[in-house]
């Protein structure tokens with residue numbers, strides 16, 4: 001199998017399921033690190049800070065580099081700092097998004113006519129949705145960390161940020177800019193910050209519609225693993241197949 005310089009690995013369903021590590025992926029990461037390759041971890045989950053992701057990975061025996069963690073919250077903050085410098089930003093979201101915005105020097109305000117950004121918020125209320133809708137109607141650019149309508153946890157499939165984003169989109173008639181997978185923004189940031197060519201990059205994940213499509217949309221190779229959302233059979237039925245399909249990542253060692 002082809003080897004790459006830049007391995008971009010999804011987290012949920014690829015490295016772990018909830019609180020359980022996927023041991024074949026942990027072995028694969030160790031294998032890469034023994035060869036001097038530090039993989040990147042790329043997640044749509046905007047609730048956690050990069051440091052929280054690092055400590056979760058450490059609990060599974062993976063010592064990752066902070067500079068190699070890419071969350072949709074961090075990517076949204078970088079996107080806003082780059083494209084809307086100096087603008088006031090209102091937000092719905094948790095600490096992962098808030099801390100990423102502050103780290104990038106973004107000015108967070110309770111209400112803004114300039115930029116509104118949305119990530120998963122498990123304390124969402126009617127009032128938060130109402131204020132965001134009013135801001136967007138007054139002209140604020142509408143940015144959302146990801147379009148995931150549902151995400152898995154121990155209880156089953158829970159409402160995701162994409163579902164709440166769709167609610168505001170439905171009410172205002174304004175389409176958001178989505179940052180997370182299947183869009184290529186996070187992969188593009190990794191490419192630009194670390195100077196890889198697209199031929200050197202591969203996106204690895206369990207979810208065809210987000211992980212594999214992000215790789216396809218960005219124009220890099222993809223590896224689908226049969227450890228989470230999309231089965232291998234389903235992935236092979238798609239019009240654009242992943243570059244490689246595997247049961248798990250031990251097959252890469």
Ligand SMILES: [Mg+2]
Pocket residue numbers: 010011012013014205206207228
């Ligand atoms: Mg996944």
